[in-house]
Amino acid sequence: MAKAQRNAFVCQNCGAVAQRWAGKCASCNEWNTIVEESTNAPPPGSGVARGSKGRVITLEGLKGDTSEAPRMTTGLSELDRVTGGGIVPGSALLIGGEPGIGKSTLLLQLSAAIANANGKAVYFSGEEAAAQVRLRAERLGLSGAKVGFAAETNLANILATLADGDPPDLVVIDSIQTLWADALDSAPGTVSQVRAATQSLIRFAKLSGAAMLLVGHVTKDGQIAGPKVIEHMVDTVLYFEGDQGHPFRILRAVKNRFGPTDEIGVFEMVGAGLREVANPSELFLGDRSSKAPGAAVFAGIEGTRPLLVEMQALVASTVFGTPRRAVVGWDSNRLSMLLAVLDARCGVSFAQAEVYLNVAGGLRIAEPAADLAAAAALLSSLSNAALPSDEIYFGEISLSGAVRATAHMATRLKEAQKLGFKRAIIPSAGEIDGKTHGMEIRRISHLRELAEMTGACQGRPARGRSNEA
Numbered sequence: 001m002a003k004a005q006r007n008a009f010v011c012q013n014c015g016a017v018a019q020r021w022a023g024k025c026a027s028c029n030e031w032n033t034i035v036e037e038s039t040n041a042p043p044p045g046s047g048v049a050r051g052s053k054g055r056v057i058t059l060e061g062l063k064g065d066t067s068e069a070p071r072m073t074t075g076l077s078e079l080d081r082v083t084g085g086g087i088v089p090g091s092a093l094l095i096g097g098e099p100g101i102g103k104s105t106l107l108l109q110l111s112a113a114i115a116n117a118n119g120k121a122v123y124f125s126g127e128e129a130a131a132q133v134r135l136r137a138e139r140l141g142l143s144g145a146k147v148g149f150a151a152e153t154n155l156a157n158i159l160a161t162l163a164d165g166d167p168p169d170l171v172v173i174d175s176i177q178t179l180w181a182d183a184l185d186s187a188p189g190t191v192s193q194v195r196a197a198t199q200s201l202i203r204f205a206k207l208s209g210a211a212m213l214l215v216g217h218v219t220k221d222g223q224i225a226g227p228k229v230i231e232h233m234v235d236t237v238l239y240f241e242g243d244q245g246h247p248f249r250i251l252r253a254v255k256n257r258f259g260p261t262d263e264i265g266v267f268e269m270v271g272a273g274l275r276e277v278a279n280p281s282e283l284f285l286g287d288r289s290s291k292a293p294g295a296a297v298f299a300g301i302e303g304t305r306p307l308l309v310e311m312q313a314l315v316a317s318t319v320f321g322t323p324r325r326a327v328v329g330w331d332s333n334r335l336s337m338l339l340a341v342l343d344a345r346c347g348v349s350f351a352q353a354e355v356y357l358n359v360a361g362g363l364r365i366a367e368p369a370a371d372l373a374a375a376a377a378l379l380s381s382l383s384n385a386a387l388p389s390d391e392i393y394f395g396e397i398s399l400s401g402a403v404r405a406t407a408h409m410a411t412r413l414k415e416a417q418k419l420g421f422k423r424a425i426i427p428s429a430g431e432i433d434g435k436t437h438g439m440e441i442r443r444i445s446h447l448r449e450l451a452e453m454t455g456a457c458q459g460r461p462a463r464g465r466s467n468e469a
């Protein structure tokens with residue numbers, strides 16, 4: 001007896017399967033993403049259509065001749081750093097970021113750099129008209145670069161243009177959400193359109209050896225809009241982030257099939273476009289007011305590069321029963337944990353105070369090693385005594401209050417010394433290559449020692465700290 005045809009309704013955003021069609025997916029709450037798909041099972045035990053015969057493939061070992069993927073250096077060394085030494089020809093990169101953060105500016109500068117190095121760069125803009133892009137190029141001083149430019153959103157036209165003549169070295173699509181394939185009748189930016197366009201463009205990249213750079217919009221919760229599936233399809237996913245109020249922009253790899261994902265590239269948005277920042281520590285410490293209480297310098301690591309940033313805390317009296325805790329640039333759960341540890345293990349209570357914590361310069365820190373610097377800033381603000389301006393901090397704090405070792409301790413110290421810092425408060429465990437790196441180093445094993453130093457512990461004198469307001 002022939003089986004009745006059975007269809008399922010599959011959400012194109014999250015993959016959830018429903019028994020009947022609905023306008024809104026019950027699992028991810030996206031609208032109009034449910035599509036009917038056939039689920040007719042293949043003949044039992046085969047998974048292969050009846051009658052078709054497979055070909056025997058020769059299996060090989062993992063050892064053998066391989067060549068390092070060739071790289072195209074872009075002329076923007078910060079971008080090269082993030083991609084792991086340059087863009088791999090034939091690869092597809094997705095670059096996400098909030099509107100106005102500078103994606104189009106970065107990609108225009110990149111196209112111009114490739115064109116100026118005698119490469120062929122093609123830029124398709126679906127968001128801005130030709131006149132707007134020309135104006136920007138003029139402002140950036142790049143109008144002389146031989147970038148092929150078109151304002152186009154039709155996928156078929158773009159593919160035909162790309163296939164015509166020499167294959168390009170670099171293709172920029174700004175943005176993937178504006179493209180539409182006329183074979184599909186859904187609107188541009190919908191899941192199926194974005195997926196179809198990405199698929200065709202990646203196929204072109206693989207066949208021609210062109211590097212494909214796709215701009216993707218982010219939704220309000222910071223995800224690249226459209227299905228996660230396009231992140232799976234591309235080789236590299238980069239996020240361009242930063243704060244509209246600050247000139248610093250950070251390029252971060254969140255997925256990279258050809259390199260590391262922990263490196264960051266730092267740029268500064270100036271009047272003439274994005275400028276690369278080779279020494280970010282100097283920038284993030286630039287306008288530091290070292291006399292104020294509540295500021296501590298954290299010696300961090302981003303990828304392989306040390307990065308010094310200032311953590312600022314403000315502890316203020318409250319009129320509310322539940323005092324506020326607000327964090328910018330750090331994890332708010334981490335702050336809650338730190339406050340609890342300070343209370344339970346060091347006897348320093350913040351229960352009657354509002355607590356604000358901010359990472360200067362619009363940077364976002366994810367390293368647990370920032371705990372000690374955050375604690376120092378909090379304690380300094382609570383006791384209203386400024387910390388020495390030539391001191392740096394790093395170390396992870398456990399729930400018991402113990403200060404734990406972190407990675408790359410010597411690198412952090414070297415960077416601090418280079419920038420003129422004289423003292424460091426660091427974990428007692430961990431290797432620092434047996435040298436002090438010209439610094440006066442104080443190694444602590446428990447957070448209480450830091451609380452005592454800052455004088456935040458009741459009944460204990462401050463250790464040589466000035467009381468400045």
Ligand code: TYD
Nearest residue numbers: 099100101102103104105269270271272273
């Ligand atoms: P843009 O590249 O258009 O952002 P996105 O493509 O990510 O939406 O950048 C727009 C912002 O950058 C705009 O707010 C102005 C600023 N900007 C400068 O400050 N200097 C410049 O030279 C350029 C081109 C832009």
Ligand code: MG
Nearest residue numbers: 103104127174
């Ligand atoms: Mg743009």
